[in-house]
Amino acid sequence: AKQHHWHPFKQYWQPPDEEPPPEWMYNEIYSLPTFVKADHKLQEPLRESGCDLPQVIAAIMLWSDATHVAQFGQAKLWPIYLYLGNISKYAHCKPSEHTGHQAAYLPTVK
Known part of the structure; x- marks a missing residue:
């Protein structure tokens, strides 16, 4: 759970030797403006209710x-993988982190 980002945050970058305001960098799902707004919308009623x-x-x-399930023939399956976007994309790239989960298998229809 160390890699999970349950609450979004904003990252800014200030170009060196420039006056304009810093740029909001969003390179993960949990740093996107829509995710930040959705989290704020979720937390607001809780503050008012005292929860x-x-x-x-x-x-x-x-x-x-698609993946082939036999060495000969045309048998295929479509596995559905589930990933949690609250984990960094860099952790998703490492098979040793086990961040992807097989959720379902869809057979092909002929």
């Missing part, structure tokens, strides 16, 4: 690609 239980958004990403 102190944590409320988070789970960014679920689904991915699929």
Whole structure:
């Protein structure tokens, strides 16, 4: 759970020797403007009601690609993989992190 980002945050970059305001960098799902707004919308009613239980958004990403299931013939499946967008894209690239989960298998229809 060390790699999970349950609450979004903003990252800024200031070009060297420039006066304009810093640029908002969004390179992960949890740093996108829509994710920040959605989290703010979720937290606002809790502040008003006095609830102190944590409320988070789970960014679920689904991915699929055909795979052959036999050495001979045309048998294929479409596995559905589930990834949590609250984890950095750099962790998703490492198979040793086990961040992808097989959620379903869809057979092909002829």
